[in-house]
Amino acid sequence: xxxxxxxxxxxxxxxxxxxxxxxxxxxxxxxxxxxxxxxxxxxxxxxxxxxxxxxxxxxxxxxxxxxxxxxxxxxxxxxxxxxxxxxxxxxxxxxxxxxxxxxxxxxxxxxxxxxxxxxxxxxxxxxxxxxxxxxxxxxxxxxxxxxxxxxxxxxxxxxxxxxxxxxxxxxxxxxxxxxxxxxxxxxxxxxxxxxxxxxxxxxxxxxxxxxxxxxxxxxxxxxxxxxxxxxxxxxxxxxxxxxxxxxxxxxxxxxxxxxxxxxxxxxxxxxxxxxxxxxxxxxxx
Amino acid sequence: xxxxxxxxxxxxxxxxxxxxxxxxxxxxxxxxxxxxxxxxxxxxxxxxxxxxxxxxxxxxxxxxxxxxxxxxxxxxxxxxxxxxxxxxxxxxxxxxxxxxxxxxxxxxxxxxxxxxxxxxxxxxxxxxxxxxxxxxxxxxxxxxxxxxxxxxxxxxxxxxxxxxxxxxxxxxxxxxxxxxxxxxxxxxxxxxxxxxxxxxxxxxxxxxxxxxxxxxxxxxxxxxxxxxxxxxxxxxxxxxxxxxxxxxxxxxxxxxxxxxxxxxxxxxxxxxxxxxxxxxxxxxxxxxxxxxxxxxxxxxxxxxxxxxxxxxxxxxxxxxxxxxxxxxxxxxxxxxxxxxxxxxxxxxxxxxxxxxxxxxxxxxxxxxxxxxxxxxxxxxxxxxxxxxxxxxxxxxxxxxxxxxxxxxxxxxxxxxxxxxxxxxxxxxxxxxxxxxxxxxxxxxxxxxxxxxxxxxxxxxxxxxxxxxxxxxxxxxxxxxxxxxxxxxxxxxxxxxxxxxxxxxxxxxxxxxxxxxxxxxxxxxxxxxxxxxxxxxxxxxxxxxxxxxxxxxxxxxxxxxxxxxxxxxxxxxxxxxxxxxxxxxxxxxxxxxxxxxxxxxx
Numbered sequence: 001x002x003x004x005x006x007x008x009x010x011x012x013x014x015x016x017x018x019x020x021x022x023x024x025x026x027x028x029x030x031x032x033x034x035x036x037x038x039x040x041x042x043x044x045x046x047x048x049x050x051x052x053x054x055x056x057x058x059x060x061x062x063x064x065x066x067x068x069x070x071x072x073x074x075x076x077x078x079x080x081x082x083x084x085x086x087x088x089x090x091x092x093x094x095x096x097x098x099x100x101x102x103x104x105x106x107x108x109x110x111x112x113x114x115x116x117x118x119x120x121x122x123x124x125x126x127x128x129x130x131x132x133x134x135x136x137x138x139x140x141x142x143x144x145x146x147x148x149x150x151x152x153x154x155x156x157x158x159x160x161x162x163x164x165x166x167x168x169x170x171x172x173x174x175x176x177x178x179x180x181x182x183x184x185x186x187x188x189x190x191x192x193x194x195x196x197x198x199x200x201x202x203x204x205x206x207x208x209x210x211x212x213x214x215x216x217x218x219x220x221x222x223x224x225x226x227x228x229x230x231x232x233x234x235x236x237x238x239x240x241x242x243x244x245x246x247x248x249x250x251x252x253x254x255x256x257x258x259x260x261x262x263x264x265x266x267x268x269x270x271x272x273x274x275x276x277x278x279x280x281x282x283x284x285x
Numbered sequence: 286x287x288x289x290x291x292x293x294x295x296x297x298x299x300x301x302x303x304x305x306x307x308x309x310x311x312x313x314x315x316x317x318x319x320x321x322x323x324x325x326x327x328x329x330x331x332x333x334x335x336x337x338x339x340x341x342x343x344x345x346x347x348x349x350x351x352x353x354x355x356x357x358x359x360x361x362x363x364x365x366x367x368x369x370x371x372x373x374x375x376x377x378x379x380x381x382x383x384x385x386x387x388x389x390x391x392x393x394x395x396x397x398x399x400x401x402x403x404x405x406x407x408x409x410x411x412x413x414x415x416x417x418x419x420x421x422x423x424x425x426x427x428x429x430x431x432x433x434x435x436x437x438x439x440x441x442x443x444x445x446x447x448x449x450x451x452x453x454x455x456x457x458x459x460x461x462x463x464x465x466x467x468x469x470x471x472x473x474x475x476x477x478x479x480x481x482x483x484x485x486x487x488x489x490x491x492x493x494x495x496x497x498x499x500x501x502x503x504x505x506x507x508x509x510x511x512x513x514x515x516x517x518x519x520x521x522x523x524x525x526x527x528x529x530x531x532x533x534x535x536x537x538x539x540x541x542x543x544x545x546x547x548x549x550x551x552x553x554x555x556x557x558x559x560x561x562x563x564x565x566x567x568x569x570x571x572x573x574x575x576x577x578x579x580x581x582x583x584x585x586x587x588x589x590x591x592x593x594x595x596x597x598x599x600x601x602x603x604x605x606x607x608x609x610x611x612x613x614x615x616x617x618x619x620x621x622x623x624x625x626x627x628x629x630x631x632x633x634x635x636x637x638x639x640x641x642x643x644x645x646x647x648x649x650x651x652x653x654x655x656x657x658x659x660x661x662x663x664x665x666x667x668x669x670x671x672x673x674x675x676x677x678x679x680x681x682x683x684x685x686x687x688x689x690x691x692x693x694x695x696x697x698x699x700x701x702x703x704x705x706x707x708x709x710x711x712x713x714x715x716x717x718x719x720x721x722x723x724x725x726x727x728x729x730x731x732x733x734x735x736x737x738x739x740x741x742x743x744x745x746x747x748x749x750x751x752x753x754x755x756x757x758x759x760x761x762x763x764x765x766x767x768x769x770x771x772x773x774x775x776x777x778x779x780x781x782x783x784x785x786x787x788x789x790x791x792x793x794x795x796x797x798x799x800x801x802x803x804x805x806x807x808x809x810x811x812x813x814x815x816x817x818x819x820x821x822x823x824x825x826x827x828x829x830x831x832x833x834x835x836x837x838x839x840x841x842x843x844x845x846x847x848x849x850x851x852x853x854x855x856x857x858x859x860x861x862x863x864x865x866x867x868x869x870x871x872x873x874x875x876x877x878x879x880x881x882x883x884x885x886x
Binding site: 033080081084085091092093095096097099100101103104106107108111213217220224255258259262265266269270273 | 354356358407410411412413414415417418419421422423425426429430432433539543550579580582583585586587589590593594597
C-alpha cells in the first residue's frame with residue numbers, strides 16, 4: 001500500500017505542482033491570479049483525448065497540438081480578461097474577469113465535449129503496477145518543466161527579461177523591455193505548462209470537464225503554501241499536497257481526504273498568509 | 286453661536302432629504318410582485334418565490350460583496366447548510382421529535398450566522414483571491430459532507446424539505462411568505478447600508494487606511510456582517526428546501542453561487558436597488574430565454590465579463606442620474622472659520638498635551654526616526670518641517686499608530702498612548718489627513734465626512750438593522766455635524782456629489798472636514814497645502830489658525846515655508862530623523878544651520 005500511496009501521491013502532486021507553476025507564470029508578469037489555471041489542465045486532458053481518440057492522431061502529434069491550442073487560449077485570456085483590468089489592479093477585477101473566461105471555457109467543453117469523464121489513451125505503453133507510466137509521466141513532465149524553466153530564466157535573454165519584469169515592472173519598462181509582449185508570451189507559456197499537466201496526467205484524471213475547478217483549487221494550494229511566484233515552493237507544496245491527499249484517501253476514504261486537505265489548507269493559510277516560503281507584505285501608508 | 290451658523294447657512298445647503306424618491310423603486314417592485322398572483326399561473330408563483338428566496342440571501346451577501354468588497358464566491362455553502370439544517374430538524378433525523386417548520390427555519394438562520402463567521406473569517410487575514418478560493422473550498426466541502434453523511438442527510442438520495450403550515454402550504458401562500466421576508470430583508474439591509482456600519486464597510490473596501498484612522502476596526506466590522514449574511518443565507522436555505530420539497534446535494538451547485546455573486550456585480554457595488562434588480566433579472570433570464578437554459582452558466586459568465594469590462598458600476602451606475610448632472614465648473618472653496626465655534630464647542634476635553642519621547646524607528650538598517658522628542662500643546666499650531674526623508678510623515682504615522690517605534694514613548698496628557706493600534710486613535714480625539722487624500726470616491730462627500738464621526742456611534746449593528754430610535758437619533762446628529770464641518774470648509778453645496786467628481790484641492794478640504802467631524806483634540810495634517818492655489822493656501826492657513834484657537838492641538842507637516850512661518854506657534858525642524866532645531870518661527874528663521882540646510886540663504 002505504501003508503494004501505491006507514494007506512486008499516486010507523487011503523480012497527483014506533480015500535476016498540482018504544474019498547475020501551481022501555471023498560476024505563478026501568469027502572476028509573474030501581470031500580478032494577476034487567474035482562474036483559468038485549472039481549466040488549462042482540464043483542456044490538456046480533453047484536447048489530448050480529442051486529438052488521439054476521436055481524430056486518431058499519434059501522441060507525437062497530439063502533444064504539440066494540445067500545447068499549442070492551450071497556449072493560444074492563454075494568449076486569448078491575456079487579451080480578453082487580463083489586459084483590460086490591469087489599470088485598476090487594486091480593485092481585483094481580474095478575479096471576476098478570469099473567472100468569467102474560465103466558466104465560459106468550462107461550459108463550452110461541458111456542452112460540446114461531455115459532462116462525463118471520457119477515456120484518455122495510454123501514451124507509451126511502458127511499465128506496470130506502481131511503475132506504470134500513468135504514475136511517472138506527470139513526475140517526469142514536472143521535472144522537465146522545472147528544469148526547462150530554470151534554463152529559460154537563467155541562461156536565455158528572454159528568460160532574464162521575464163525575471164526582470166517579474167521583479168520590477170516599472171524598472172523593466174524603463175529599461176526598454178517589451179513588457180507587453182513578455183506578458184503575452186508568459187500567458188502562452190502558462191497555457192502550455194497547464195495543458196502539459198493535464199496531458200501527462202490524462203490517464204489518472206481522464207478527459208473530464210470537472211477537472212477544471214478541481215485543479216483550480218488543488219493547484220492553488222501549492223501556490224498558497226509555497227508563496228506567490230515561488231516555483232520551487234510550488235513544487236515542494238504540490239508534492240506534499242499530493243502525498244498527504246493520497247495517504248488520507250487510502251487510509252480514510254475520499255470525503256475525509258477532501259475535508260482533511262481543506263482544513264489543513266485553511267489552517268496553514270491562516271497561520272502563514274504569505275505561504276511557508278513567501279515574503280512579508282509591503283508597507284501600506 | 287448657533288444664530289451665526291444659521292445666518293451664514295446658504296439656502297442651497299441640503300436639508301434632510303426626503304427618503305420617498307429613493308424608496309419609490311422598491312415600493313414599485315414590491316407592488317408588482319404583490320400583483321403576480323393575478324397571472325393565475327402557479328409556475329410563475331414558483332419563479333417568483335425562487336427570486337424572493339434568492340434575494341433573501343443576496344440582500345445579506347450584498348453587504349459582504351458589494352459594500353465590504355470581499356469576494357465571497359462560494360456563499361451557496363451557507364444556503365446548503367441552512368437547507369440541510371432546516372430539513373434535518375423538520376424531519377427529526379437527529380433524533381427527537383420533528384421540529385415545526387418555522388422553528389427549523391429560525392435554527393437554520395442561527396446555524397447560518399455561526400457558519401457565516403467561519404466561512405468569512407479567513408477574509409480577515411487573506412488577500413482577495415485567496416479568500417475567494419477558501420469560500421469555493423467551503424462550497425465543495427459542504428456538498429461532499431452532505432453526500433457522505435447518509436444517516437442524517439440522506440446522501441445522494443436526499444431528504445424532504447420542511448413543510449410550512451397553512452396558510453403557507455399553497456403555492457401563492459408560500460410566495461407571499463417569501464415575498465414578505467424578502468421585503469423585511471431589503472428594509473434591514475437598507476438600514477444597515479445607510480448607517481455608520483454601511484459607510485464603514487465601504488471605507489474598509491476603498492480606503493482602508495483612512496478607515497483605521499477613523500476608528501473602524503475591520504475585523505469586528507466584517508465579523509458582524511458575516512453574521513448577518515450567514516443568517517439571511519440560512520433562512521433562505523430553509524425556504525429553498527421548502528420550495529424544492531426535496532433536496533439533494535446537487536441542488537447546491539456552483540452555478541447557483543455564481544448567480545448570487547454575479548447578481549451583486551451586475552447590480553453595482555454599494556447599492557441595494559441594483560443587486561435586487563440583478564437578482565430578479567438573473568432568476569428570470571433562463572425562464573424567458575428557454576432555449577438558452579443549458580447555457581445559463583455561460584450566459585452568466587458572459588454577462589460578468591461584459592459588466593467588468595464595459596460598465597464596472599453595474600445597474601446602479603446606470604440609474605444614478607443625480608451624479609450625471611454636471612457640477613458647477615467655476616467653484617471656489619470659501620472656508621468659514623467663523624462657524625467653527627458651533628462645531629468645536631469650548632467645553633470639549635482639552636488641556637492635554639501630546640508628548641513624544643525618544644522615539645526610534647528603523648526600517649531595516651535605515652533609522653527613519655532617531656531619538657525624537659516633540660511636544661504638541663492644545664491651542665497651538667506646531668509645524669514640522671525638514672527635507673524629504675527627514676522623518677516628518679513617519680512621525681505622523683507613529684502618532685497615528687501605523688508604525689510601532691522600536692524605542693520611545695507616546696503620552697497623551699501624561700497617560701501613555703499605546704504604540705501601534707491605529708484604530709484606537711480616533712477614540713482619543715486624534716484625527717488626521719493624508720498626503721494623498723484618502724477618500725471613498727464612490728460615496729457622497731457628506732458620507733465621507735460622516736465617516737469622521739463613526740467612533741462616537743453607540744447604537745449597535747442590531748439597532749442599525751432595525752432603525753431603532755437611538756440609531757436614528759445618532760444618525761441625525763452625525764449628519765448635522767458633518768454638514769456643519771462641510772460649511773466650515775465651504776463645501777456644503779457639494780455634499781451630495783460623489784467624492785470622485787471633486788477636484789484635488791477640494792478633496793484636501795473634504796479630508797479636513799472629515800477630521801473636524803471627529804471634533805478632534807489633536808489634528809495631524811500631512812502636507813495639506815500641496816497642490817493648492819495661493820489663495821486656497823491663504824484660506825487654509827486661516828482655517829488652521831481658527832481650529833487651533835478653538836483648543837485643538839495641530840501638528841502640521843508642510844513644505845510651504847511661508848505658510849509654516851505665518852501660522853505656526855512653534856516649529857520643529859527635522860533632519861535625518863533628528864531634531865535639527867526647535868522654537869518659535871522667528872528663532873527658526875534665523876537659525877544658521879536650518880537656513881543653510883533647508884531654507885536656503
